[in-house]
Amino acid sequence: MSSDVPDVPDENVAADVEHVRIEDEMEQSYIDYAMSVIAGRALPDVRDGLKPVHRRILYAMHEMGVSSGSSHRKSSSVVGEVMGDYHPHGDSPIYNALVRMAQDFSMRYPLVDGQGNFGSMDGDPPAAMRYTEARMAPIAEELLEDIEKDTVGFTSNYDDRLQEPDVLPSAFPNLLVNGSSGIAVGMSTNIPPHNLGEVIDATIHLIDTPDAEVADLMEHVKGPDFPTGGNIVGKDAIYSAYATGRGRLTVRAEFDVEENPSGKSRIVITELPYQENKARMVERIADNVNEGKIEGVSDLRDESDRNGVRVVVECKRGANVDVVKNQLLEHHLESTFGVINLALVDGQPKVLTLKETLQEYIQHRREVVRRRSEFDLQEAEDRAHILDGRLTAVENAEEVVELIQDAEDRDAAKAALKERYEFSEAQAEHVVRMQLGSLTSAEVGEIEAEYEDVQAEIERLEAILASEEKLDAVVKDELREIKDEYDDDRRTSIVEDAGTVTREDLIPEEDVVVVMTAEDYIKRMPADQFDPQNRGGKGIIGSDPKEGDRVTTVFQAHSHDLLLCFTNHGQVYKLKTYEIPEMSRTARGKSAVNLLDLSDGEDITAVVPTDDLEPDECITMATRDGYVKRTCCDQFENILSTGIRAAKLEDGDELVDVEVTDGTKDLVIATEDGMTIRFDEDEVRQMGRSARGVRGIDLREGDHVAGLVATDDADERDLLTVTRNGYGKRTPLSEYRRQSRYGKGLIDIKTDERNGPVTDVKAVEEDDHIVVMSASGQIMRCPVADISTVGRNTKGVVIMDVDEGDSVACVDVLPAEPASEDESDE
Incomplete structure (x- = not known):
């Protein structure tokens, strides 16, 4: 018999309802959402300079074996792996993040080696992920080096199936080297990229001289080093940005004036301000010429190719080249880069000076080296323990063989070994599994040599863990190795501030x-x-x-x-x-x-x-x-x-x-x-x-x-x-x-x-x-x-x-x- 009578609610349900003011609930919910965006999506960690999506892409490629030495893999495969295992968001933002890490005009040191159409300075979009391929760049592997040695903490992924790193070991200060940008709730970050060698030199100097000031660090870090080159106008703005964490840098294109045999001059633009859309800039210049806002221009051509940027502005015969140049500077060839050095420190957003940024990285790197040393020390001690058992077994080979032969089974053999030679469980297990060929005199020499090497390694690791000075020496040596491997020449020049382009200049x-x-x-x-x-x-x-x-x-x-x-x-x-x-x-x-x-x-x-x-x-x-x-x-x-x-x-x-x-x-x-x-x-x-x-x-x-x-x-x-x-x-x-x-x-x-x-x-x-x-x-x-x-x-x-x-x-x-x-x- 069906019944249309609704179920009577349990009288105790009302007692379980919690009364909350809607204002309080809205406030708390918005704070939770804001912090989720700040910490989980928009801001980089000061230690490895990565946002969660970038960190997950690199870690997924590491787990997939898509290293710099492997063949390229379809980008869709990488994106699918990241989305399925670590990043519970759409494939589009994951692919966009991967694309940016492969663009040599966006990243000073690209972390992804891309193959195919990954976009251009003209604002052209990348090809679909099913058409492009990717693998880790060699320098990206330095960010993940020693991650398997308990150097960083891990947490469960979004469905508790896997573990993902909280931060990467980061063998170089990636936050400054590659910069970062992002918009969170109520705050944003915009960190310019820098030259790897300069940042490493400043880091080493700060380790050696903890009381160094920003001005001292600027003896090494001259200023941002953009992948597209260009010129930064004035040193005062750079100092202000480094000293306060905020600043406005004027970035100017690189150009030269060339004379041709006909007597006409041309302005050739070879480097653009960072993040400038070249095609849009050329279009705006053409519009200004047609409207009469820029006078003295007879032709405009974009001759750029794979070898670099080359935009040619042909001047009319008799035109004042300096005036044309100043008109281009005022409207097109200069831009402002607003520095906001905001990053997550202990999970909280903080605006950092140059010194504070390097201090946080140094602290992270010290922790990585310490944890790695502890891990390696445990491994070395375990190996020394096994080698010590093997040496004892070799020295008493006949008796050990006879003891094992007389035992009823493997467990009895291990018990006999432990009783006779005071072996540990691990030593006994290893001895019973030894082959008879390892009892030769040659094998004995190898075991003894390895044992000495392991003991030396133990002493080295114990010395590192016992001395802050030696631990810092390891950090500095590894930084120098990174510099020797990946350092290159500065691309962005620092020019004196000759004042802004005024009407008089035009x-x-x-x-x-x-x-x-x-x-x-x-x-x-x-x-x-x-x-x-x-x-x-x-x-x-x-x-x-x-x-x-x-x-x-x-x-x-x-x-x-x-x-x-x-x-x-x-x-x-x-x-x-x-x-x-x-x-x-x-x-x-x-x-x-x-x-x-x-x-x-x-x-x-x-x-x-x-x-x-x-x-x-x-x-x-x-x-x-x-x-x-x-x-x-x-x-x-x-x-x-x-x-x-x-x-x-x-x-x-x-x-x-x-x-x-x-x-x-x-x-x-x-x-x-x-x-x-x-x-x-x-x-x-x-x-x-x-x-x-x-x-x-x-x-x-x-x-x-x-x-x-x-x-x-x-x-x-x-x-x-x-x-x-x-x-x-x-x-x-x-x-x-x-x-x-x-x-x-x-x-x-x-x-x-x-x-x-x-x-x-x-x-x-x-x-x-x-x-x-x-x-x-x-x-x-x-x-x-x-x-x-x-x-x-x-x-x-x-x-x-x-x-x-x-x-x-x-x-x-x-x-x-x-x-x-x-x-x-x-």
């Missing part, structure tokens, strides 16, 4: 012309855009100011110069030339509001490159009303983004020009009416930035200062004077005699209706060029040699043909290029 080094207008539009143009013209020409368009605007400033600078920009209001600003936007000749420019905080009506009247300044020099300034002052350069070191005061000006006065002087110069002040005065700069004492200065020239009514030049008695340059209507002349500076300050001066040029007022004066040499720009934006570059040398008090010649209603706004000098050594020799 700007071509060239001479530029900077143009600024009254309404604060500014731009820069390469100076070589302007071909020299004969004097008297109209020039070409150099700027296109909008209606109502006019050009106020033009000056020559180097693209990497840091400039002090002095304005007519007596302020000084600091400006990097490359910060000025580069634009075409016909462009108006861009507003300078984000570069210089100029007020209404404020114009740049003089520019001084800071590279020209020395601490004992002065900035000498001249104002429109004839005042002059000298201020020490060190007062212009800390310039705010809003500028600082350079000179105090009276109402209506303006700063006109600036020169750098050293206390040995003469000052030449030129006025708009064509007058000049020359006097010793010592007549102007040094004063602070807030001072107004002293009178330099006694101006006639309505006259104003046009410019300032510094010279001396040895100066062979000429004074170039240019007027507003485009006329000018040059006269040797030696023709301007020295006077006292605040005089009327001498006539320099006639400023009649044809010439107009003087716009500017410059000191020039025969080989210089000048750049003349009009208020409407016309610009002309003219060789100084085209302007004839004449005396003072002359009218000059036409330099620039200025249109009616236009006028010369400003003038600057392009110095002659210094002669090369070959030219100077000629």
